[in-house]
Amino acid sequence: MAPPLLEIRNLTVAFDTPAGRVHAVNDLSYTLNEGETLGVVGESGSGKSVHVLAMLGLLPSPPAKILSGEVLFQGRDLLKLPEAQLRELRGGQIGMVFQDPMSSLNPVLTVGRQLREVIERHSDLRGAKAEARATELLDLVGIPNPGARLKQYPHEFSGGMRQRVMIAIGLSCNPKLLIADEATTALDVTVQAQILDLVRDLKDRLGTTVIWITHDMGVVAELADTIQVMYGGRIMERGPVRAVFRQPHSAYTWGLLRSLPDEGARAQRRLYQIPGAPPDMANPPAGDPFAPRNPYATDRCRTEVPPLRPASPVPGHMVAAWYDLPARLAAEAAHG
Ligand SMILES: Nc1ncnc2c1ncn2[C@@H]1O[C@H](COP(=O)(O)OP(=O)(O)OP(=O)(O)O)[C@@H](O)[C@H]1O
Ligand SMILES: [Mg+2]
Incomplete structure (x- = not known):
């Protein structure tokens, strides 16, 4: 075993x-x-x-x-x-998704930037490929119009959507x-x-x-x-x-x-x-x-x-x- x-x-x-x-x-x-x-x-x-x-x-x-x-x-x-x-x-x-997404997301960085940073830190994906992966992840967690959403800041998301972003980040590196x-x-x-x-x-x-x-x-x-x-x-x-x-x-x-x-x-x-x-x-x-x-x-x-x-x-x-x-x-x- x-x-x-x-x-x-x-x-x-x-x-x-x-x-x-x-x-x-x-x-x-x-x-x-x-x-x-x-x-x-x-x-x-x-x-x-x-x-x-x-x-x-x-x-x-x-x-x-x-x-x-x-x-x-x-x-x-x-x-x-x-x-x-x-x-x-x-x-x-080890992927993590914790309660309280407001304190886990950085308010001064776009959601896309934060997702890309995690992806680039832990995988071989860079540039457009990391961006594509970020878009795919937002789509996976059910966020409509993910391409446009990536350019927004956490405060532009509802609480439920921020939580889904956290889940996307937790899942981002498989x-x-x-x-x-x-x-x-x-x-x-x-x-x-x-x-x-x-x-x-x-x-x-x-x-x-x-x-x-x-x-x-x-x-x-x-x-x-x-x-x-x-x-x-x-x-x-x-x-x-x-x-x-x-x-x-x-x-x-x-x-x-x-x-x-x-x-x-x-x-x-x-x-x-x-x-x-x-x-x-x-x-x-x-x-x-x-x-x-x-x-x-x-x-x-x-x-x-x-x-x-x-x-x-x-x-x-x-x-x-x-x-x-x-x-x-x-x-x-x-x-x-
Ligand atoms: N920073 C801290 N300083 C002092 N005590 C703490 C701290 N963090 C947690 N505790 C204490 O540790 C114990 C366990 O807390 P924990 O957060 O693990 O509970 P939990 O099971 O996750 O509860 P919840 O369902 O409310 O999230 C509690 O008695 C809590 O008060
Ligand atoms: Mg707890």
Whole structure:
């Protein structure tokens, strides 16, 4: 079997703030195989963005500190790579699309110039050929009249169009790994569907591996092979999308999925709100971070962090839980 494209081992990231040390990512480990699409979900503050920013060397330090870990991309540890080589990878072999395109696009350069710069930096295309590629990319992400649009500045684009430009930039060099963080959140449903088609097409044609961070379970169901549910900077559950959706083993995943069949939730395409507040990561709970909000938590959950363990006979289905959720739910159902 081919080695994984990406292997994260024991990544721990903290921020030193006036309020104390914020434990954003805690002992995170996972692997991603070539061609796999990983959907990462979890409430605000669960460490989704910080873990990808950390692996790309994009966290400001201070306040960020990578306390431990390795991030092996094609066997090379990104955390040890000189900045010049990382810069080479970012936008080249690793494409990125982040939320907030206004801060990612340069307001004083035309959109065409910015696209061409990325293309020229990471490919052999120059001049008219780079220009043609830029036009093709804008067309691909559904921007009408791309030739004229290339001459315009970011402020002349609508928010949704700027987001599509960011997606075009992320895809411009046919990356081996595409990392998208809330890439389609600001877009209306039709455009979002177009973008997802585009990504699927890229995967089919080039075997692109994808990390797709989102609050939208519908997108995960449509796009991802594997779902990874994060909470308090940890993985709570991970596995093939269908297996996890059919029978979640973490009470947190269960909470997120519970009301999805509900009409209103589907219309809003947002996660169900689980009662209670996310943990204060400057002062995280001692055990399972979700224990304070978990009706199925045991004493052990409140004192000891559960390791990831196989959750079900489905290969790759893992859960971090001391309790047996399906058994607890079945017992409840039996008692009516
Ligand atoms: N620059 C920073 N300084 C201090 N703390 C930070 C900084 N950036 C992130 N954090 C903290 O790190 C933790 C993880 O944040 P992260 O941005 O990864 O969350 P997220 O899962 O991406 O949330 P969202 O869904 O809102 O994007 C949070 O507690 C956040 O407050
Ligand atoms: Mg985020």
